[in-house]
Amino acid sequence: MGIPSYFSYIIKNHAHILNTLHYQKNVARTPFSKLYMDCNSIIYDAFHNLEKQEVYQKMDSAEIERFIISDVIASIKKYIHCINPSSNIYIAFDGVAPFAKMEQQRTRRYKSQYLSELPFISSKSRWNTASITPGTNFMNTLSEQIAREFEHKEAAYGVKQIIVSGSNVPGEGEHKMYEHLRANCNKQENVAIYGLDSDLIMLSIFHTVYCYNIYIFREAIVFGDSNRLKQHSPSDSKLPLFLNVHKLMKSICKEMDCGSFYDKYRVFDYVFLCFFLGNDFLPHFPALNIRTHGIQVLLDTYRQVVAKPGQYLITMAGDQIVWKNVNILVKELAKNEHNLLLQEYDLRDKWDKRQWPETTPKEKEELINNAPVIFRAEEKYISPNDAHWETRYYNSLFHKPETDDHVEYVKAVSINYLEGLEWVFKYYTKGCPDWKWKYNYHYPPLCADLIKYVPHFATEFICKNTNAPFSPYVQLSYVLPPAQMHLLPEKIRNHLFTMYPGLSAKMEFQWAFCRYFWEAHNKNAPFGLKEMEQLQKELPRLCYI
Numbered sequence: 001m002g003i004p005s006y007f008s009y010i011i012k013n014h015a016h017i018l019n020t021l022h023y024q025k026n027v028a029r030t031p032f033s034k035l036y037m038d039c040n041s042i043i044y045d046a047f048h049n050l051e052k053q054e055v056y057q058k059m060d061s062a063e064i065e066r067f068i069i070s071d072v073i074a075s076i077k078k079y080i081h082c083i084n085p086s087s088n089i090y091i092a093f094d095g096v097a098p099f100a101k102m103e104q105q106r107t108r109r110y111k112s113q114y115l116s117e118l119p120f121i122s123s124k125s126r127w128n129t130a131s132i133t134p135g136t137n138f139m140n141t142l143s144e145q146i147a148r149e150f151e152h153k154e155a156a157y158g159v160k161q162i163i164v165s166g167s168n169v170p171g172e173g174e175h176k177m178y179e180h181l182r183a184n185c186n187k188q189e190n191v192a193i194y195g196l197d198s199d200l201i202m203l204s205i206f207h208t209v210y211c212y213n214i215y216i217f218r219e220a221i222v223f224g225d226s227n228r229l230k231q232h233s234p235s236d237s238k239l240p241l242f243l244n245v246h247k248l249m250k251s252i253c254k255e256m257d258c259g260s261f262y263d264k265y266r267v268f269d270y271v272f273l274c275f276f277l278g279n280d281f282l283p284h285f286p287a288l289n290i291r292t293h294g295i296q297v298l299l300d301t302y303r304q305v306v307a308k309p310g311q312y313l314i315t316m317a318g319d320q321i322v323w324k325n326v327n328i329l330v331k332e333l334a335k336n337e338h339n340l341l342l343q344e345y346d347l348r349d350k351w352d353k354r355q356w357p358e359t360t361p362k363e364k365e366e367l368i369n370n371a372p373v374i375f376r377a378e379e380k381y382i383s384p385n386d387a388h389w390e391t392r393y394y395n396s397l398f399h400k401p402e403t404d405d406h407v408e409y410v411k412a413v414s415i416n417y418l419e420g421l422e423w424v425f426k427y428y429t430k431g432c433p434d435w436k437w438k439y440n441y442h443y444p445p446l447c448a449d450l451i452k453y454v455p456h457f458a459t460e461f462i463c464k465n466t467n468a469p470f471s472p473y474v475q476l477s478y479v480l481p482p483a484q485m486h487l488l489p490e491k492i493r494n495h496l497f498t499m500y501p502g503l504s505a506k507m508e509f510q511w512a513f514c515r516y517f518w519e520a521h522n523k524n525a526p527f528g529l530k531e532m533e534q535l536q537k538e539l540p541r542l543c544y545i
Contacts, residue, residue, distance in 0.1 A: 006198040006274075009290060010248070013255065017247040020220075021082065021239040030190050030215070035085040036177040037076060038195035040094050043132050043142070046071035056126065064127045069142050073149050080157055082240065083192045083217075089162045090180055091150060092173035093143060095134050096469045099529065100423065100438040101172060104280045105133070106479040107522040113481040114507045115517075118368065120361035130484040134167040135472025137487075143167045170469035171432070178203050179431055185211040192217055192242075199280070199428075202271045204245040206429050208264070209318055214245040256299055258307040269306070269313040272321070273298045275424055276333075282420045283521075285444050286513040287340035288333075292347055297340065298333075305332045314425070321425055323455040330454050334447035341384050344513070348373060372511035372520065379512050390446060397443045397512055414445045414453040419461040426462060435467045436529060442510055442521040473543070474536050478527075481507065491542045495535075502526035 011018075024030045046068045050056050059067070080089060097105060109130050115121055116128075131138040143166025150162050165176045174197055185191060190213045193200060204214045217240040249267045258266050277294050278284030288294040305328050306313065313325050351373035357363045367374065382392045394400050400409050416439055426433040444450070476488050477496055482503045485493045497503060503526050511520035 006201070006277075006290065009295065010201065010243075014248055014251045017244050017251055019242045019244065021217075021242070024215070024242050030213075032083050032085045032192045032215075033087040033189045034090070034181075034185065034191045035080065035083045035088070036090045036092070036181065036191065036193045037079060038092055038173040038177060038193070038197060038200070039072065039076065039146075040132065040173055041196040042072050042075045043068060043093075044129065046075065047127065047129060047132075051125065059126070061127055065131075065138050065141070069145050072142065073146065076146070076150070079194055079240075085159055085192065087160050087189075088184070089150070089157060089159055090165070090177055091146065091163065092165045092176045093139070093146070093167045094173045095165070095167050095170045095176070096472050096475050097134075097172055098427070098432050098434075098438075099436045099470070099532075100281045100420075100427075102475055102478050103438055105475075107520075108518075109133075109479055109484065110481045110507050110522040110524060111509070111518060111520065113483055114509070115368070117483075118364075120364040128484060130480060131487060133472075133476055133479060133487070135476045135488075139167040167472070174200055174203060175427070175431065178207055181207055182210050187212045189213065191215065194218065194240075201243070201245070201248070202274065203428055205249060205267055205271050206318070208245060208249065212246060216243040216245065217241065256303065256307070258303055265312050265314070265316055266307070268318060269302065270299075271428070272313045272421075272425065273302060275421055279424065281424050281427075282417070282439055283441070283443050284513075285333075285337075285447065287337045287344060287447075289344060289513075291515060292344060297336075301329060301332050301336070305329060318429065320458065320460075321422055323459060324457065326421075327451065327454040327456055330447055330451045334451045337447045338384060345379070345384060348376065348379065352376075369517050371517050372514035376512070378510070382512075390448070393446060397510070398441055410445060410449045411453060413441055414450045415461070416440055417444050417450060418453060422461045433462045434465055435469050436533075437462065438529075443512075470532060471536055471539055473539060474532050477535060478532060489543060492535075492539075495538070495542055500526045500531070 019028065047064075049071065050059075050064065050067055056064070076091060112129065116125065130136075133139065143164075147164045147166060151164050152162075154160060154162055163180065165171075165173070169176065171179070174195060177193065181191065187210070189211055191211050193204065193214060193216050195216065196218055200216050204216060208214060220239065220241045249264060250262055252267050252270050253262050253264075256266050256270060274295070275282060276285055276288055276298060277290045284290070284294070288297060302313075306325055311325055313322055313329065314320070315322055351370075356367050356370070356374055358367050378396045381396050382389055391406070394406070394410060394413075398409075398413065400406070419437065420439045423433055423437050473488060473492055477492065480487060482497075485496065485503075488496075502524075505524060505526070508523040509517075509520040510523050511517065514520050
């Protein structure tokens, strides 16, 4: 998923870097040598397309799954013929994710389950998308059929190599693609990458050091406002739109306004700055919101205190964070954090004046979707206009045990966040640095506290380790809500309900400083890393393998 609303931000501020298929083929005449496809979104598209058809209501689960797989295969073929690559096709589906990503996956599935159980939700699905998780029978079947359909068919598609990386291969789809790109691309090739994840933009920017000409493409309708796009593109908006990553980098460099010439190292810093806006692994700072000028605040601060000749947040070799410069940045953010937070409160307080009727099912659904700006008890308890709000910030949002020393607790949160900055940077540039690391909280530390622990010297927070990915069954055990545990083998399911009775507890969510319910955090955490490692050890006994 990446940064919430980031694609919308790109469309609004850099729409001129988008081109249609017609332009790529007939004007730019771009011959693509490699096609990479992050295909999980294609599964969701196939299901949602089926939901709209009358026949869907008459289908059982097996028929639904057969239809989805058939539609996914057809879509992959469509994109292959659309791009017509000359050398390589890489078809990727999500395998087991790093622990850091599982937190986001679990939250998304719990929210989906919660909404499906509300009596006033109009659309009740006959098939649950939780099946689109590595380790389920559906994903195993899909991976097998995709492999049969495309592997060893190079001659049919006129390419040298086709690779299918199914859900049985560990790693998120996009990261498996970029791992292959790092090892197999030359700088002058034209590479097309299909996917809906805004992370693809960040990954592609970092990977221009391996391949200069990267184009991300996706359907025009999901790029954003089609009317705005038509102002910059021909009218064939139903076909894919292409985002030229190199042009985007030039446009970003111009937006950064750090000098009169293009500097790719500034753009690498831009990606690092975006980490502070939140992503799948780290939460955003309440004072820095992409919807309310968060990027502009970061760029203004960066321009003011960091953007000096030869001074960057990332080394020019692109392999390390320059912590002493991050320290300078965070120190300046800390100076302005309180005022920025007060501005954020002023904007959010305006929602208090709106009336939210809840008579009809549609009105009730709207109420749930907007819950974070309607029910703001935690935010109002923090009350940054009043003294000691910083203590209330931690007590309310982190549920810090009263017996814990405050200073040591905040230090642990801050160090964990700095680990996260480094983990995400390494994950985007080199691959997963630690399969079992994650950020342990729903909110970041305050910048005024974080600055106390940002180093002034070169160091690393994430040490080299031999951690291996978890089993798909362990991932399923962690991310599935209780109502979807039937997707696990019976012995594992029974074991979980016996060992962790808290699995059946009602679902709870935390949404302070979120805009929509889908951004809320799940508070149900019946087991953690130690329990997952124990389950991994017990799998042979539970699965008879």
